[in-house]
Amino acid sequence: xxxxxxxxxxxxxxxxxxxxxxxxxxxxxxxxxxxxxxxxxxxxxxxxxxxxxxxxxxxxxxxxxxxxxxxxxxxxxxxxxxxxxxxxxxxxxxxxxxxxxxxxxxxxxxxxxxxxxxxxxxxxxxxxxxxxxxxxxxxxxxxxxxxxxxxxxxxxxxxxxxxxxxxxxxxxxxxxxxxxxxxxxxxxxxxxxxxxxxxxxxxxxxxxxxxxxxxxxxxxxxxxxxxxxxxxxxxxxxxxxxxxxxxxxxxxxxxxxxxxxxxxxxxxxxxxxxxxxxxxxxxxxxxxxxxxxxxxxxxxxxxxxxxxxxxxxxxxxxxxxxxxxxxxxxxxxxxxxxxxxxxxxxxxxxxxxxxxxxxxxxxxxxxxxxxxxxxxxxxxxxxxxxxxxxxxxxxxxxxxxxxxxxxxxxxxxxxxxxxxxxxxxxxxxxxxxxxxxxxxxxxx
Numbered sequence: 243x244x245x246x247x248x249x250x251x252x253x254x255x256x257x258x259x260x261x262x263x264x265x266x267x268x269x270x271x272x273x274x275x276x277x278x279x280x281x282x283x284x285x286x287x288x289x290x291x292x293x294x295x296x297x298x299x300x301x302x303x304x305x306x307x308x309x310x311x312x313x314x315x316x317x318x319x320x321x322x323x324x325x326x327x328x329x330x331x332x333x334x335x336x337x338x339x340x341x342x343x344x345x346x347x348x349x350x351x352x353x354x355x356x357x358x359x360x361x362x363x364x365x366x367x368x369x370x371x372x373x374x375x376x377x378x379x380x381x382x383x384x385x386x387x388x389x390x391x392x393x394x395x396x397x398x399x400x401x402x403x404x405x406x407x408x409x410x411x412x413x414x415x416x417x418x419x420x421x422x423x424x425x426x427x428x429x430x431x432x433x434x435x436x437x438x439x440x441x442x443x444x445x446x447x448x449x450x451x452x453x454x455x456x457x458x459x460x461x462x463x464x465x466x467x468x469x470x471x472x473x474x475x476x477x478x479x480x481x482x483x484x485x486x487x488x489x490x491x492x493x494x495x496x497x498x499x500x501x502x503x504x505x506x507x508x509x510x511x512x513x514x515x516x517x518x519x520x521x522x523x524x525x526x527x528x529x530x531x532x533x534x535x536x537x538x539x540x541x542x543x544x545x546x547x548x549x550x551x552x553x554x555x556x557x558x559x560x561x562x563x564x565x566x567x568x569x570x571x572x573x574x575x576x577x578x579x580x581x582x583x584x585x586x587x588x589x590x591x592x593x594x595x596x597x598x599x600x601x602x603x604x605x606x607x608x609x610x611x612x613x614x615x616x617x618x619x620x621x622x623x624x625x626x627x628x629x630x631x632x633x634x635x636x637x638x639x640x641x642x643x644x645x646x647x648x649x650x651x652x653x654x655x656x657x658x659x660x661x662x663x664x665x666x667x668x669x670x671x672x673x674x675x676x677x678x679x680x681x682x683x684x685x686x
Contacts, residue, residue, distance in 0.1 A: 251359075251367030253571060255578075258588040263370075263574055265585075265681045266401055267352060270372050270568065273397035274350040277389075279374050282349040284331040287322045292330055302326050302357045324356040328373045329565060333554035336377055336561050345561075346378040346386070352570075364541045364576045372397075373547075375565030377554060382562040384497045387529040387549050388504035390566045394533065394545055395505070395512045397568070402683030403577060406544070409516035409532045410501050413548070414494025415481065416467070416520060420454075422488035423463050429524060430454040435468050436520035439542070468518040474506060475499045477515040494528075501529055527551040531566050535573070538580075544573045577683075586680040587640030590619045592672055593654070594636040595645040597626040605647050612667035613645075618677065620645075633657055642676050 248254075255263060271281075293303050306322040325331050328351050336347065352372045361367055374393060376386045391408045398406050413432065420428040434449040441449075443465050450456035450464055463484065470480045478495045498515055505513035521530040528549030535544055547566030554561035577583045593613055595606045606622045613620040621641075623632045629646070636644050636657055645665070646653045654670060655662040 251361030251365075253366055253368070253575060255574075256588075258585050259574070259578055261585050261588075261590070261679055262583050262681050263570070266570065266574065267370075267372070269400045270397045270570070271350070271352065273393065273400055274372075274374055276396075277348075277374075277393050279348045279350040279393075282332070282335070282351045283353060284325075284328070284335050284351065286324055286354075288325050288331055288334065290321050290323050292334060293323050293325065302359055304356045304358055326357040327355055328353060328371055328567065329375070329550075329553065332373070332375055332565075333561075333563075336554045336563075337556055337559075340379075340559070340561065346376050346382070348374070348376050350374045363579055364572045366571055366575065369569065369571035372568040372570050373565060374567075375563050377561045377563035379559075379561060382549075382551075382564065384500065384528070384549075385504075387497065387564050388501045390529075390531060390547065390564060391501065391505045391513050392508050394531075394566055394568065395509045398533075398545070399509075402583065402681060403573070404536045404538065404582075404683070406533050406535050407511075408505070408513045408545070409519045409534065409543075410498060410505075410513050410529060411515065411517050411519040412494035412498040412501075412529050413520070413526050414490050414528060415498060415517065416494075418488040418491025418494055419467050419481075419484075419486050420464065422486035422491055423460050425454055425456060425460060425464075427454045431456065431464060432520045435464060435518065438465075438468055438518050470517040471514060473502075473511070473514045475502055475515075477502070477517065481517070497528060521546065521548050525550045525553045527562075529564065535576070538576050541572075541576055544569050544576070582684055584682050584684050586682070587642070588679075589639050589641065590679060591621045591639065591641045592618055592676055592678075593620045593643045593645050594632065594639075594641045595620060595622045596629060596632045596647070597623045598647060600626045602626075602647070609645060609647055609652065609667045613670075616668075616671070618672060643672060 287306050303323040303326055306324060332351060350373065354368060354370050356368050358367060359365065391410065394408065416432055417428040420431045425431050431450055431454040434446055434453055437449065438446050447461040447465065450461040456464065466484060470477050478499055481495055502513055502515050519530055519532050526548040530548035531546060532543035533545035545566060545568045549564040551562040554563060595610045597603050597606045610620045610622050623635065633644055642656060642658055644655045644657055652665055653662050654665040
């Protein structure tokens with residue numbers, strides 16, 4: 243067999259990195275549950291017509307096909323694709339199970355997704371997302387939009403990572419403003435402004451003219467709105483100073499003010515109103531969020547989402563919602579690349595039980611079983627080599643303690659300090675700090 247080559251965009255972490263990932267997921271999961279979100283997992287594939295409802299995504303979807311031609315043609319497997327985020331599957335799940343759910347329905351979902359984009363640092367074709375959403379039947383009060391940043395702020399603060407800043411805007415502000423200045427295609431204008439960080443103001447002005455029919459003055463006004471940013475509710479005064487009036491604009495300003503003020507009361511400095519944040523997907527209707535990690539701003543958002551009113555709807559039945567998603571693989575990939583996360587050892591094992599001779603292995607197995615029954619991660623030495631070699635094996639794997647069974651009593655050695663004491667498997671307990679690997683942020 244020829245030597246395999248890595249596939250770009252499909253990361254495979256080392257065991258140490260995987261332990262860090264699991265630590266991160268456990269902390270995120272715990273925070274989500276503290277806020278009352280229930281776990282959910284949905285299937286990996288969805289019908290293409292559902293996946294393509296979100297806007298400019300057709301080039302990102304991985305189609306599902308068998309190697310052998312499907313006799314059913316486009317109505318069979320060819321009509322399915324791997325989901326590229328968790329919002330569409332969740333919306334479909336809500337519609338299919340509405341009769342079994344209690345509303346407002348709060349769920350969290352931690353799963354892999356697949357996206358056919360060009361891989362680069364922090365961006366992958368297969369990656370893990372951690373989502374929360376709140377949906378209700380018919381109406382969803384705007385105070386839920388203010389809750390989203392609080393959950394994310396607490397979840398990310400529980401991790402050994404650099405501080406984050408959540409940029410918030412409201413699509414109603416943008417749409418109302420664009421209507422107020424006379425633009426007839428506000429969605430095209432939103433998609434153009436969403437590219438501001440990528441292509442710059444001059445190119446966005448050209449795009450506004452080409453796709454939204456904006457005059458030079460209208461494009462200038464759109465860019466002036468996008469320049470407004472404030473860490474508090476003062477952004478509203480800057481919007482009013484532009485002299486544009488529209489009821490939808492006023493509604494959006496009021497909703498965004500509530501989000502910013504709620505975040506400031508809970509976690510000062512967490513949120514900033516940034517009116518260039520548009521989120522290009524078509525289904526957003528209210529507050530939108532993007533999150534940057536301090537020191538890693540050039541890589542863009544690590545956590546995004548927003549309010550949607552029509553994604554989960556069928557006929558007259560509508561389930562408006564608001565959600566936000568942490569790009570776990572994106573976050574970790576950036577920090578791994580900067581050597582900004584570390585783990586105290588590369589294996590979960592706390593104790594290696596030495597084997598004095600192969601005929602005595604059963605005695606070592608019994609010690610290991612007794613330690614495991616008390617929650618101490620333990621493995622037995624792979625061979626009855628000289629004790630020096632067994633100790634070196636533990637050192638290479640980062641195992642802090644070696645247990646020596648003996649006819650006159652057992653002893654356990656801390657191979658870092660060299661201290662060795664008498665011990666009994668039914669009584670001895672390692673220090674809490676040694677029981678499990680510790681994750682630390684070395685660049686936070």
